Amino acid sequence: MVNKRTPTTRPPGRHVTRHPAPRPAPERRSQADRRQQTRQALLDAALGQMEAGIGFEALSLRRVARAAGVVPAAFYRHFASMDELGLALVEDSVLALRSMLREAREDGPAPERVIERSVKILFAHVREHRRHFAFVAQARGSGNAVLRHAIRSETKLFASELATDLARFPVLREWSTSDLQMLAGMFVETMISAIEAFLEASPGGGVQPPTPEAEARIAKQTERQLRLLALAIPQWRSRP
């Protein structure tokens, strides 16, 4: 078959880019830096598009590339597909979750104010990594099977880690593993719905963070839920 494409004969400098930031003065930087920077721009662009209310499944490679200020073909230098970009976002989000648990664990079990403290940490993290949390919340139930499964298995892992932490509390020392898993799962569920409420309360379709008042209201509600759940613990007769 004949190659029907006309050989490139355009004069140099003729092409006008219409991208937002037309690559400012070819500053000197290493190839590795440039690569890393574009990769990050693609990830940021995807999060940014989703912030504007577009679901991950409806996100197109071309939109992401455009928002990142890069030609569609350049996308392939970093990800083989949108699925792969999504998995990279899951990975980043998981790091945020892990750091949350680490912080909560930091000064050991202080049964008195543990709920209050945990909620504070939760909301601080959600505020800081809002876009990643929004991505996870959205893709968790999305039609994309690859992402859905990745997120589900990470959520289970997270609940397991939490279960191990819970086992350190005296009241829970006698609980069976499966009961601890259940309790951790319920805590995680409560956190997830808190996160969803937080994101839903973000004005402008998730573009801005919610007002401090709205956040305080949701945090308080979450505390009440966790407190109610905690009241059940001493009443439970754990069986293996």
Add this chain to the structure above:
Amino acid sequence: MVNKRTPTTRPPGRHVTRHPAPRPAPERRSQADRRQQTRQALLDAALGQMEAGIGFEALSLRRVARAAGVVPAAFYRHFASMDELGLALVEDSVLALRSMLREAREDGPAPERVIERSVKILFAHVREHRRHFAFVAQARGSGNAVLRHAIRSETKLFASELATDLARFPVLREWSTSDLQMLAGMFVETMISAIEAFLEASPGGGVQPPTPEAEARIAKQTERQLRLLALAIPQWRSRP
């Protein structure tokens, strides 16, 4: 501007439909019946496509029309857009939820086995309306703002109804409205995650219902969660 379309001059009977069921022998039926039937076929086709693992947002009007055995243009005789079709599905799903509450309410509060009974009713309904539940679970977090909001407000309404029912239990008679709302919300959350577990356990990407064993396992887990939650109730000091 000139109408560039060639006037239709094709001989009658020339066109060959490639649709699955090429409209069998023009049986006699009323226009209204035919209309209703196609509308239902479109709704079923949408559910069917989603059953195959496609998210609502990724569902195209053309796919739905094709699966319904109808030409794309015919879609517009029934819905102005896919959003509108989605809202019709939400409405159908809400009916299923209402019927669930009605059934649970039927023989009044029987504190002894109320949890066991409720879970039985829940799973019976999920089994019967699996595709509608799957649709709601999927669209609940999807990128489609219209559907997301419709589903959220219906969920809140559902929780409110449940709260009214809960108020009938003697242990809860003294509870403030907002505490009842919270409790109902937590029950609903637990149900939702049970539904998600049920759907996730469906083999073949949701095409078939889960095995009776898997269902029994999930039902049992749900019962345990609700039981734990119920244990907290007498301990709670409700304040308005």
Add this chain to the structure above:
DNA sequence: TGTACATCAGTGAACGCGCGTTCACTGATGTAC
């Protein structure tokens, strides 16, 4: 019952568009000598 006309659900063809993917290319960065 029979006839002439109206209604309207569904058809088939066409449109312009954004999509994912490919390709040979450019030109700055990196390396060997």
Add this chain to the structure above:
DNA sequence: TGTACATCAGTGAACGCGCGTTCACTGATGTAC
């Protein structure tokens, strides 16, 4: 330090495809007389 060549991130153009939407149309059903 200077030169010649290699590497490779990003480019621009092209492709074929499925999409949503429009339109004049067909022909069965419905209605008025």
